Amino acid sequence: MSPHKEEPPVPWSTDTDVQPTKYNGRPRNVDAIDAIRYAENLQPPQYDIYGTHEDSKILFLDVNILDSTGAEPYPGDVLVEGEKFVAVGNVPNVDALCSDPKVRVVHGRGRTLMSGLGDAHTHFTWNGGDLDRLGDLGVEEHTLLTMRSAQCFLDSGYTMCFGAASAKKRLDVVIRDAINAGDIPGPRYLANGQEMARTDGELVGGITAFADGPDEMRQVIREHVELGVDNIKLSMSGEEVGR
Template sequence: MKNQLYTNVSVFDGVSKGTYLGEVLIQGNRIKAVVKGKNQISKEGAEVIDGQGSTLMPGLVNCHGHISYPNLGGSLSDIGDIPPEEHMLLTVHNAKTMIDYGFTAVVSAAAAKPRLDIVLRNEIEAGRVPGPRLRACTPQFNTTAGPWDARQLHMDHATFDEIADGPIEFRRKVRMYIREGVDMVKLSISGDNFSREFAGEQDTTISEDEIAAATEVAHSRGVRLCSHSRSDQSVLLSMKYGIEIIHHATHISDRTVEKLGRKSSKFFVCPALGITYATAYEAQDWGVDADYVETRYLVREFELGCKIARKLVAAGVKVLPFGDYGVAWNPLGTDSRDLEHFVNQVGFSPAQTLTMATKWGGECYAGVGNTVEIGEVKEDYLADLIMIDGDPLSDITLFQDQDNFLMIMKNGEYHKKPRNRRISRKQRQVR
């Protein structure tokens, strides 16, 4: 492909508090030049794209993705009931949906079956199916009586977890997943309100010797970890054992917030607010009644999640949007509702929220201590870019409509070729 020169675009670079009129040159799979103003970069040998004042920004990075979750609304074992062959195809469809909505990179926070993420990542990297860059994860490691254990004494039920008990089994199974090719291991260290009958959110469901065994194996093989950690204790255990991505952290104490703040270069927190919001307020049509919402304290849980996100960011912690989309009332593709929650419910500014969704997400995708190559519109970065019809800093909901994506590029290649804005000619000339 010829060099691509974007002119007349409003650039959100992933870092700045606002946008600026600029030009961006893409050569091969990298961003070659980013310049403020007009007619600054030579057009020679380049294909010129007039952005007509639309917003050019880094692709979105989702660091709590479940691409293989099937958008179902029944019991957890409905997910386990899907045969692997159908499940793989469904996962491939979901991957296309994710990139259609501007997600050019996803750090998985658990696959629904052992090899779904691994196979998907390999197919995407080989260019055979469309989808975001992907860090492939294990299913959620869980223990007997942990939050996703739906088995009955007289009958087995698979869900989306990987059950292990005892350090020996944790070691063996983590090694097995390393052999299969995962990038990430997920541990469900705390319970959850959704399973509060037998594994509530304050319960520590993986014991310390099991965490030590799993993390020792993963670290020794260069595999990263993430955890489901609702309770303070589970966050502290994640920190102690170098689990980089901490999901939820809903009941973290002020002391632990400060502790995380002091180690802010080593950890990321994804509160995953969307699932709690959608279950509390929008799931009635799927049989989630007021009693369910009440007995699981979901309204309180959401408000607390917003408060904790504010405290964490104030302490200097990198908090990331997105997470736990993939159920009927919170389906994959609507993940950007989290951006709306971050602005309207948590109170972050739109620019701050988009920095979290791009630059910080890019850092999380790279992993602590590694070279960051995505998440900013910056010279020499990989060309993962989206062009939005409108200004997301004044309307954070723009990402929720696929038609607002005028262009989607990953690694310098088009997933969606540039198209004209849906505004009149007169409006285009205003700039």
């Protein structure tokens, strides 16, 4: 057995002129994400969502473009036709587009234009309300609160959200379907049902689906699937730690 060799400590630099190397390539995690493959029966449905008319044209002029590729922001123009970006940075025939009455022109004046944000842990039905009283909130008032929450996310730049639990059984599903139909404003959304926990493991009263043991868990999950949820939320050890 060879003797243990201690490595000398790395010297701590106090040179304030040392700058980290900037990375301008594509995001480093793209290949790993693209390589992930899920079973078809585990894929969420491909929802059709009411959106911009296919003949729509929107031209953004003089914007600072953050294109989410890992590159530094850069100045330019952006043209959107229907739901597709057809030109980013350099837009051909800008003068003709600006004079076309069918083209909506947005003057950025140097403001940043970026990709929509995504939230991987969203509670539309919890935000903006009194958490301890969510279980007592009437379904009508709760629906209005959830609609306002969905619009707040969209207005804040979030265009896709992953539901992490719904305070009422079908509320996430109903809001998702209303967004997809164009009835209310909101981001693309994968809906959840009530979080599932063992008896006495709820965070607050009235917002939890209880399941003790594997048989009850299967039954509760089946009920959620029948409601049309995309995700399920398991709180295996209860929510006491969240208090």
